[in-house]
Amino acid sequence: MAEETIYQRLRRQGMSRRQFLKTCGVLAGVMGLQYAAPVVASGLPERLARTPGPARIVARALASKPRVPVLWMNFQDCTGCTEALTRSLSPALTDLVTNAITVEYHETLSAAAGVQAEENKQAMMKQYAGQYLLVVEGSIPTAADGVYCTIGGRTAVDLLQEAAAGAAAVIATGNCAAFGGIPMASPNPTGAKAAYELITDKPVAHIAGCPAIPEAFTGTLVHFITFGALPELDSLHRPLTFYGQTVHDRCLRRPFYDAGRFAESFDDEGARKGWCLYKLGCKGPTTYNACAGLKWGGGLSFPIQSGHPCLGCSEPNFWDRGGFYQGQSAPVGRPTITAAGAALGAGAVLGVAVALADLAQRKAIG
Amino acid sequence: MDWYAILEFSRGPMFYTALLVFMAGMTYRLFSTILLGWQADRVPNRGSKLRGVAVSYLKGFGIWPFFPWVKGTLSRNPVTYLAGGLFHLGLFVVIFLGTAHMLVWKSLLGFGWPTLALPIIDWLSAVTIVAMIALAINRRINPVLRLISGPAEWTNLIIVFLPMITGYMTTHHLWFRYETLFSLHMLSINLMLIWIPFSRISHFMFYFFSRTFHGAQAGKRAVAP
Numbered sequence: 001m002a003e004e005t006i007y008q009r010l011r012r013q014g015m016s017r018r019q020f021l022k023t024c025g026v027l028a029g030v031m032g033l034q035y036a037a038p039v040v041a042s043g044l045p046e047r048l049a050r051t052p053g054p055a056r057i058v059a060r061a062l063a064s065k066p067r068v069p070v071l072w073m074n075f076q077d078c079t080g081c082t083e084a085l086t087r088s089l090s091p092a093l094t095d096l097v098t099n100a101i102t103v104e105y106h107e108t109l110s111a112a113a114g115v116q117a118e119e120n121k122q123a124m125m126k127q128y129a130g131q132y133l134l135v136v137e138g139s140i141p142t143a144a145d146g147v148y149c150t151i152g153g154r155t156a157v158d159l160l161q162e163a164a165a166g167a168a169a170v171i172a173t174g175n176c177a178a179f180g181g182i183p184m185a186s187p188n189p190t191g192a193k194a195a196y197e198l199i200t201d202k203p204v205a206h207i208a209g210c211p212a213i214p215e216a217f218t219g220t221l222v223h224f225i226t227f228g229a230l231p232e233l234d235s236l237h238r239p240l241t242f243y244g245q246t247v248h249d250r251c252l253r254r255p256f257y258d259a260g261r262f263a264e265s266f267d268d269e270g271a272r273k274g275w276c277l278y279k280l281g282c283k284g285p286t287t288y289n290a291c292a293g294l295k296w297g298g299g300l301s302f303p304i305q306s307g308h309p310c311l312g313c314s315e316p317n318f319w320d321r322g323g324f325y326q327g328q329s330a331p332v333g334r335p336t337i338t339a340a341g342a343a344l345g346a347g348a349v350l351g352v353a354v355a356l357a358d359l360a361q362r363k364a365i366g
Numbered sequence: 367m368d369w370y371a372i373l374e375f376s377r378g379p380m381f382y383t384a385l386l387v388f389m390a391g392m393t394y395r396l397f398s399t400i401l402l403g404w405q406a407d408r409v410p411n412r413g414s415k416l417r418g419v420a421v422s423y424l425k426g427f428g429i430w431p432f433f434p435w436v437k438g439t440l441s442r443n444p445v446t447y448l449a450g451g452l453f454h455l456g457l458f459v460v461i462f463l464g465t466a467h468m469l470v471w472k473s474l475l476g477f478g479w480p481t482l483a484l485p486i487i488d489w490l491s492a493v494t495i496v497a498m499i500a501l502a503i504n505r506r507i508n509p510v511l512r513l514i515s516g517p518a519e520w521t522n523l524i525i526v527f528l529p530m531i532t533g534y535m536t537t538h539h540l541w542f543r544y545e546t547l548f549s550l551h552m553l554s555i556n557l558m559l560i561w562i563p564f565s566r567i568s569h570f571m572f573y574f575f576s577r578t579f580h581g582a583q584a585g586k587r588a589v590a591p
Contacts, residue, residue: 236370246544260483262465279465286373286545316370327469332378334474335386347390351397358402 006225007063021059028054030219031231031241061226068225069124069132071163072106075149075156076183076192077138080211081174082108088214088298104132107151118152125166133224134167134202136160136177136195139184143191160198169230170195170204173217175313178206178237185319196237205230206237208289210313215294216242236316238288247310248284250292253277266307277304281325283312369545376552384556391563392571399572411586418585422577430454445504449497456494457526460487460533484537491534498527518565525561528554 004012010020031054074082086109103109104124110117124132141148146155164170172195175181183192196204207217220239223231231239248254256262256276263270263277276282284292287310291302304310309325312318322332335343425436430451434440440447461467465481472478481487502523505511532551536544562568584590 235368248544249539258484260465260481260485260487279469286548317374321374326473327466329466330469330473331381332374333382335382339382339386340389343386343390344393347393347395348397350390351394351399352401354394354398355401 003066005063005065006067007059009067010062020062021055024058024062025055027219027222027226028058030215031058031223031226058222058226065225065228067102068221069128070103070135070221071121071124071132071167072103072109072135072137073160073163074107075136075138075140075160075177076190077174077176077181079108079137081137081207081209081217082106084211085214085217088218104128114152125163129166131168132166133221134163134170136170136172137174139176139180139192139194140198141183141190141192143189148190157198160195164199164202167202169224170199170202171207171217171220171224171230172196172204173207173212175208175210175318178208179316181210182319185317203230204237205233205239208236208238208243208314209291210311210318213242213290213294213296216290234288236288238314242290242294243288243314245288245293246285247287247289247292247304248282251284251304252292253304271307277307277309279327280309281323281327282309283315283318283321283324283328284310285328287312287315289314369543369549373545373549373552376549376556380556381552384559388559388562391560392568395563395568396571396575399575407583407586409586413585413588415582415585418583419578419581421590422581422584426573426577445500445508449500449504453494453497453501456490456497457530460491460494463487488534488537491530491537495527495530495534498523498530502527521561522565522567525554525558525565526567529558 007020011017015023072082105117105121107117112120138149140146140156140160142157146157149156151159172178176183176192177195180188180192180194183190184194196206205220207213207220209216216239219241220231223229223239231241234240234243236243248257251257253274253276256274257278261270261273261275262279263275264279265271266280271277278284282304284304291310292304295302295305311324312321315321322330425433429436429439430447434447459482462471463482464487465484468478468481505515505519505523529551532547532554535541536547536551539547542550558567562570
């Protein structure tokens, strides 16, 4: 018997055809499929290329493909990305993640524990070798032979390499897995590394953020299901659909930036009037993420909207890039008074020495 | 290319290394200059040194933009007067009253000040860039300027032009990504900081030095500086 398709599985769970098509529409929207390569690159003018409809592209894929097993590995993380995903207020997406896409192994969500869970993981890796999607959450410690993070007596490095060997693709969710995040922040006591530093032979997509935006994660996942490959990525391996623009470019406070209206402190009149938070250290201009567009809590708000400057959590090393409340343009760190004094002193000594040498020379000449 | 790493380097270690080179270089220049030319002035005092200094500064700051006829500055060198003046005005306003730049001063000095609205800064920097281009063309076509322009003069012009143009591009997100432009801006500034002490851009300090010195000398001799 052919393997059950995602559509069949959803129907069996009681989803109507209408609900299914609606879901597909939402998913196509989340992926930004209107402009995605497969639609535009069909060779037809944009007007005609739309005729099959992005929703139908997704519907066809979900109706013809079997579910995608997901192996979810947690390492040095706070499980915030999982939390964000399970608390995502987009029911269609959460449904899809929990039903259509089978999370075969997830330490936080799984009911089984201990040996049973490990056995299930081994069986799954064998059954779906070369097909499953590996999701990594958290950085991987490498110092002291990786003893800082072990599961079932095995190190994170070992577990990751084993899981990656049979994966079709890897999604590193959250800043920790994508760029090392907080565990990798100076002085990095555990020798934490990002997933891509250890997985070099598989395609890796980074859903950066702290936590990753659930819709960005799900959108990438659905893209993998629909097209059998990861979406188009930027130079830091982040899907362009979600990380193509800076927070600054889509920010609702942007007009105030352009008009030079800035909040000077968190409780002044500017802050109350919703002016730009640039002077309070907003990292929006160099942060590529979908926060300002998709927002959080079902499109309710995002940090800048609720009055806090962007920390730049979807960028590498965001923890070590100067103060969170220091202006974006300010240099990272500054010379110490001692260094400045030494520079001034050295200049003065050199200046006097050169002048004296010159004077001596002039005297000698007479 | 990893522009994030370049950005982090150029606004971190490279920036403060450049700043230290700049500080050491400028003190070196100041000390060696003072000690080299310091000879006893045996002229009896026939006027007032203070008056000489005051007149010297008044002319220095007043000719542009208030008294263009003094010394025939405007009529003799219209391009230098207009473009040169606008360039210096724009440069100082952008450096000290631009919000992004004030934040740099704040991080270095520990205190900040009110700044001008972005559109004002933006137009002024555009004017400054145009003025620099005009000055470069003038330097190329004016026969006298051509004679006294060597590689050092052209290098100075380029080294000051680069931070201006990259800064303008950064504000407008032109052609490249923000982090790329920001990196280029920081790299050009670091280059300028290192270059300043060894070039005539150091006139920003020696200007005051020579205005005071020559003003006092002229005042002592009771002649107009």
